[in-house]
Amino acid sequence: MxxxxxxxxxxxxxxxxxxRLSPWLALASGLSALTVALAIAYWAWQPATLRIAVGPPGSDDQMLVLAMAQAFDAKGGPVRLAPIETDGTLQSLNLLGGGKTDLAVARGDLEMPSETSSVAIMRRNFVVMWAPSGRKGAGKSKVTEIAALSGRRIGVVGLGDANVTLLRVILAESGVNPQKVSVVQFGTDHIAEMTQDTTLDAFMMVGALDAKVIADTIAATARLRGEPKFLGVDVSDAIAERHPLYESEEIPAGAFAASPQRPDDKIDTIAINHLIVAPSWFSEDTVAAFTRELFAVRQSLAKDLPTARHIQKPDTDKDAALPAHPGAAAYVDGNERSFMDKYSDYIWGAVLLLSGLGSVAAWLRHYLxxxxxxxxxxxxxxxxxxxxxxxxxxxxxxxxxxxxxxxxxxxxxxxxxxxxxxxxxxxxxxxxxxxxxxxxxxxxxxxxxxxxxxxxxxLPTERDGAVLQPFAISTAAR
Structure with missing residues (x-):
């Protein structure tokens, strides 16, 4: 059958x-999951490159930013810097306002683009004002205080409007009509001409206390026109209260020379922060990472660039004149987000994506x-x-x-x-x-x-017959 x-x-x-495609489907699903995981990891760990505008060329600010960029590269952290050279702080702020840079170095009393926050204090600039006492044999200077500047000529280092605006604030708060004071501005490359101009009754500079250019300028006027008389800003507290961008400070005795001691006693003055600023809406995590890297390399930078010692954390007070960026404030206050806080959304997104891919693969497998x-x-x-x-x-x-x-x-x-x-x-x-x-x-x-x-x-077989036959024969014989 x-x-x-x-x-x-x-x-x-x-x-x-x-x-029979199960191994290939499993391989394809595994490769897809691996690709997604690697893409997320690559994106998460890719260093962020921040553009930072700084100028003028050859300035201490530019040298410090270039050193910061090199230190960031050598450290291999999550942030890199791409310096953009400008002709000064005004151009740097214009680039920031136009979205052509991520960070900018500028004085805190300049007009900032809207929604700008401070990231770090590069240094604190002090107002230094003095009048020559006059050489022997010549008439002594009658300028011994700011109130005596009415009707006088004052030389101001810096070609922008910031120092002149600040001078007028100081004069007005000191009871001097700014319109009755003649101001002559000099660039940093014409300081020698300023010190030799005998028509000037006083001088004003703004910078860090350890700036060599300030000490050299004071020493030059002392050689040419006698020991300087430093002019204290007695109304510094009132100025700081009415103009929050300015702060009341003191210049310690001997800040500019030890022998002879200049000044011979501490004097009151006004200070302005020189800042690294960023748009308030800029990535909080990126700014926090930049701030963390900056203070991590500050000490190593100070070995070669003494100006790096002046780098300070921004003012995180809620009522600060220029508020700290949320990312910088998170670093300063110790409130930085953890890895899960930063990337939990992406991780869950990846999980959902992989789950979706798994469901698609299962459906395809079931269909095939x-x-x-x-x-x-x-x-x-x-x-x-x-x-x-x-x-x-x-x-x-x-x-x-x-x-x-x-x-x-x-x-x-x-x-x-x-x-x-x-x-x-x-x-x-x-x-x-x-x-x-x-x-x-x-x-x-x-x-x-x-x-x-x-x-x-x-049905008997031959075997049956063979067995029975002898038996029959035997019976018959009996």
């Missing part, structure tokens, strides 16, 4: 071999396995139908053939399960049908075996 067609393993199994699932269901139905054929089989050879066909179906089903084409529930249903099929095979073999033995008993 031929093997029943319902147990034949035909070319229907080929779709499973053609669609649809023919294998249909084939498995067909095999199960064939096996169930074949049970009836087993019960009608008439020979052991037929049963053996059907058993071999069932074994082939079993191999196909196990392969499908291993590939994930069918679930455990489908395999359990198949196992139940297979168990019934095997039981039918066992029962039918027993039936066919018993029938064969009965037939053999009804």
């Amino acid at each position: 031929p093997v029943p067609s319902d147990l034949s393993v035909t070319g229907d199994a080929s779709p499973r071999r053609r669609n 396995r649809r023919e294998e699932r249909s084939l498995n269901a067909l095999h199960r139905d064939r096996l169930l139908t074949a049970i009836s054929s087993v019960r009608e089989a008439t020979s052991l050879d037929d049963l053996a053939a059907m058993q071999r066909a069932a074994d082939d179906i079993l191999r196909e089903t196990l392969a499908c399960h291993e590939d994930g084409a069918i679930e455990d529930g489908d395999l359990a249903a198949f196992s139940l049908v297979l168990a019934q099929f095997h039981q039918a095979i066992v029962d039918r073999r027993a039936v066919i075996g018993n029938a064969t033995k009965a037939d053999d008993a009804d």
Whole structure:
């Protein structure tokens, strides 16, 4: 009896071999997840390059910013600097307001672009005013205090409006009509001409107390026109209260020379912060990272550039005239966000993305396995139908053939399960049908075996004759 067609393993199994893509789908999903993870890591750890405008060329500010850029590169931290050279603080602020730079170095009393915050104090500039006492044989200077400057000429170092504006504030608060004081401005490259101008009754400079140019200028006027008389700003507290961008400070004795001591006693004056500023809306994390890096390299910078010692943290008070940037304030106050605070949104986004990719991959895999699932269901139905054929089989050879066909179906089903084409529930249903099929095979073999033995008993063989014949002969002989 031929093997029943319902147990034949035909070319229907080929779709499973053609669609056996599980390893490739797993590989593709893994590569996609790895790519996303690497992209996020690369983006998160990529150093931020900040443009910083500073000038004029050759100034202490520019030299310090260039040194900062080199130190940041050498440290390999999360921030890099790209200095932009300008002709002064006004141009630097214009670039900041136009969005052409991320940071700028400028004096705090200049007009800032809207929504500008301080990031760090580069140094504190002090107002230094003095009048020559006059050489021996010449008339003594009558300028001994700021109130005596009315009707006088004063030389101011700096070509911009900032120092002149500050001088007028000091004069007005000191009771002097600014209109009655003649102001002559000199660039830093014409200081020698200023000190030699005998028509000037007093001088004014703004800078750091340890600035060599201030000490040299004072020394030059002392040589040419006698020891200077330093003019104290007695109304410094009132100026600071009415003009928050200015601060009341003191110049200590001997700040500009030790012998002779200049000044011979401390004097009151006005100070203005020289700042690194940034737009208030600029990335808080980036500014915090910049501030952290700046103060990390400050000590090493001071070894070669003494001006780096003046770098200070910004004023984080809520009522500060120029508020600190939120990122700088977070660093100063110790409120920087942790790694999870910064990147939790991106991490959860990546998790959701990977979950979505996994769902898509699972759906695609399920879709591609649809023919294998249909084939498995067909095999199960064939096996169930074949049970009836087993019960009608008439020979052991037929049963053996059907058993071999069932074994082939079993191999196909196990392969499908291993590939994930069918679930455990489908395999359990198949196992139940297979168990019934095997039981039918066992029962039918027993039936066919018993029938064969009965037939053999009804038909004597040559062996039977060989046995009976001697027995008959023996009986007759007796």
